Amino acid sequence: MSNKKEKVTLKQSLKNNKFILGTAFKSAPGLCIMRLVTGFLTGLNHGVVIYLTSEILNALDRRESFEAILWKIATMAIYLLAYQLFYSWHWKQYNPKRKLRFIRDLHKRFFVKASQIDLSSYDSPEFYNDFVYSMETCDKSIMNTVDTLAEIIRCLVASVSVFSVVMSVDWIIALVILGFSIASMIIHIIENGIWYKYEQFFSKIWGKDWYISRFFSLADYAKEVRLTRISENMKDEFYKNKTEERRLIIKRQREFLVLNVIGSLLNITENAFIILFMSYHLMVTHTILIGGFAIAITSASKMRGMFAELQWRLAEINKQSVFADKVRRFLEAEVKIISGERELHSFESIEFKNVSFAYQDKMVLENVSFKINKGDRIALVGYNGAGKTTITKLMMRLYDTTEGEILVNGVSIKEYRLDMLREKIGAVFQDYKVFAATVAENVLADVYTPDKEQIVINALKDSTFGEKLNALPKGIETELTREFYNDGTELSGGESQKIAIARVFAHNNELIVMDEPSSALDPIAEYNLNVGIDKNARGKTVVFITHRLSTTRHVDMIYMLENGKIIESGSHDALIRDGGKYADMFNLQASKYKASEP
Numbered sequence: 001m002s003n004k005k006e007k008v009t010l011k012q013s014l015k016n017n018k019f020i021l022g023t024a025f026k027s028a029p030g031l032c033i034m035r036l037v038t039g040f041l042t043g044l045n046h047g048v049v050i051y052l053t054s055e056i057l058n059a060l061d062r063r064e065s066f067e068a069i070l071w072k073i074a075t076m077a078i079y080l081l082a083y084q085l086f087y088s089w090h091w092k093q094y095n096p097k098r099k100l101r102f103i104r105d106l107h108k109r110f111f112v113k114a115s116q117i118d119l120s121s122y123d124s125p126e127f128y129n130d131f132v133y134s135m136e137t138c139d140k141s142i143m144n145t146v147d148t149l150a151e152i153i154r155c156l157v158a159s160v161s162v163f164s165v166v167m168s169v170d171w172i173i174a175l176v177i178l179g180f181s182i183a184s185m186i187i188h189i190i191e192n193g194i195w196y197k198y199e200q201f202f203s204k205i206w207g208k209d210w211y212i213s214r215f216f217s218l219a220d221y222a223k224e225v226r227l228t229r230i231s232e233n234m235k236d237e238f239y240k241n242k243t244e245e246r247r248l249i250i251k252r253q254r255e256f257l258v259l260n261v262i263g264s265l266l267n268i269t270e271n272a273f274i275i276l277f278m279s280y281h282l283m284v285t286h287t288i289l290i291g292g293f294a295i296a297i298t299s300a301s302k303m304r305g306m307f308a309e310l311q312w313r314l315a316e317i318n319k320q321s322v323f324a325d326k327v328r329r330f331l332e333a334e335v336k337i338i339s340g341e342r343e344l345h346s347f348e349s350i351e352f353k354n355v356s357f358a359y360q361d362k363m364v365l366e367n368v369s370f371k372i373n374k375g376d377r378i379a380l381v382g383y384n385g386a387g388k389t390t391i392t393k394l395m396m397r398l399y400d401t402t403e404g405e406i407l408v409n410g411v412s413i414k415e416y417r418l419d420m421l422r423e424k425i426g427a428v429f430q431d432y433k434v435f436a437a438t439v440a441e442n443v444l445a446d447v448y449t450p451d452k453e454q455i456v457i458n459a460l461k462d463s464t465f466g467e468k469l470n471a472l473p474k475g476i477e478t479e480l481t482r483e484f485y486n487d488g489t490e491l492s493g494g495e496s497q498k499i500a501i502a503r504v505f506a507h508n509n510e511l512i513v514m515d516e517p518s519s520a521l522d523p524i525a526e527y528n529l530n531v532g533i534d535k536n537a538r539g540k541t542v543v544f545i546t547h548r549l550s551t552t553r554h555v556d557m558i559y560m561l562e563n564g565k566i567i568e569s570g571s572h573d574a575l576i577r578d579g580g581k582y583a584d585m586f587n588l589q590a591s592k593y594k595a596s597e598p
């Protein structure tokens with residue numbers, strides 16, 4: 001995470017917090033209302049306890065009957081018991097139970113949103129950061145906002161109730177207490193400002209520390225640490241960093257010291273004034289009772305505490321609004337790839353008509369036109385970055401074209417139901433992924449049931465994973481990756497690629513896209529894989545993206561791309577005969593093979 005502090009205006013802060021509260025109330029109205037009610041009652045409790053205590057003291061002072069005093073004590077005991085029962089029920093029973101339900105439902109909502117957002121959203125680093133942050137912290141940040149609001153209500157209600165009780169004793173002392181509380185709050189605000197100012201320097205220092213610690217502990221740097229003198233530089237940097245940290249701490253503490261002295265002087269003055277003033281009225285003018293004296297003394301420290309808390313809670317809600325903003329942007333992110341209504345039952349053809357496409361501002365495809373009919377096998381070839389993968393992403397409607405259109409069975413791709421379109425396509429991506437699940441679940445990309453055993457095994461055999469499968473401890477039920485299980489199996493790059501290919505073989509897709517399917521395989525596995533592809537893709541439409549000319553030789557049509565344009569197309573033989581760029585690429589590859597022959 002960057003150290004850059006993000007700031008929001010008050011208006012934005014209110015808007016963000018309103019949004020988050022709305023989200024929380026929509027997801028769990030009972031939980032939120034109860035949380036705010038608890039804040040209110042806890043605040044009120046401060047005033048009630050002071051009032052009831054003073055009533056007992058006053059009764060004693062007035063020498064009321066023992067029975068009358070007993071009633072007052074009993075009233076207070078019943079009140080305290082009722083309050084405590086409610087408090088315990090809320091925090092030990094209701095809140096934890098409802099909070100878990102809230103977290104579960106909220107995560108579900110976030111998962112659905114995450115799987116719906118456009119792939120293009122991942123291309124914006126800013127959105128991507130918000131997205132990751134929102135997913136990781138949604139429950140905490142949303143609940144924190146409700147909690148902070150409840151605490152603000154508590155502080156406000158406590159301050160008002162305590163102030164009212166003091167007012168009932170003496171208005172001068174009430175105003176004095178209020179004045180001193182505001183002064184002490186201002187000191188806290190200044191103190192916070194100092195924290196904030198220094199935190200910015202410290203986060204830079206700690207960032208450097210963290211990097212240097214990783215430098216010495218991570219395997220990635222182990223070779224450089226041993227072979228070069230870079231570690232000396234790192235050590236010097238570390239000492240310099242620590243010296244700077246020490247200098248800043250001393251400077252900061254000096255500023256705090258001044259504030260602490262002022263704060264303590266204010267407290268002493270306030271207490272001395274209250275004691276003198278109240279003693280005078282208690283002993284000389286006899287206008288107050290001992291209960292009033294007690295109220296004034298207790299209320300002063302209560303009010304100071306509440307005002308101090310109020311200011312940091314308000315600062316907290318402002319800080320949280322930066323995070324609330326990320327959650328809001330994520331939840332409000334507009335989905336641009338909207339599903340059509342038309343059903344797609346079979347796949348007859350796909351046609352690109354003058355298609356151009358740009359990722360944000362960068363044009364990567366220009367005026368691309370071609371048509372693939374059912375059962376065709378085509379290959380997209382060209383150097384890295386030519387736009388081959390982008391073409392396949394457009395076929396799956398992971399992105400929409402910037403210009404031109406794509407027709408499926410002669411109808412715009414946008415008119416079809418997205419789920420039906422994507423169901424028809426099976427893809428092995430270049431950056432294939434293996435999930436933390438069993439081999440069978442990875443192949444099916446779905447829940448495994450025993451009736452699917454043969455489908456899974458056949459798919460794995462055809463993707464040349466058979467030998468490895470025999471060596472796995474629990475066969476197709478072996479857990480992959482160590483994310484969840486310490487004894488989970490980690491696969492090599494080539495083995496993972498075979499799992500990804502088996503995923504396509506296990507599904508009856510009508511259009512198969514294979515983006516460099518053999519990039520991580522050795523030549524023998526590649527040969528066997530081609531046999532597997534032949535078997536599984538018989539009668540299906542296949543789009544290969546490949547540099548391997550062993551594949552392009554056998555396809556019906558080759559499209560050679562350069563800088564986002566189709567520059568040549570035809571069969572392998574025709575393109576070799578033409579002697580263009582494809583022929584150059586092929587001859588270069590063939591000559592390398594020949595040169596490496598013994």
Ligand code: ADP
Pocket residue numbers: 123359360362364382383384385386387388389390391
């Ligand atoms: P190929 O498959 O031919 O190697 P791609 O279709 O993956 O090429 O990429 C074409 C161009 O688009 C490249 O210049 C690549 O850097 C760029 N590109 C690919 N994906 C993105 C993306 N998500 N955001 C921005 N640019 C991208």
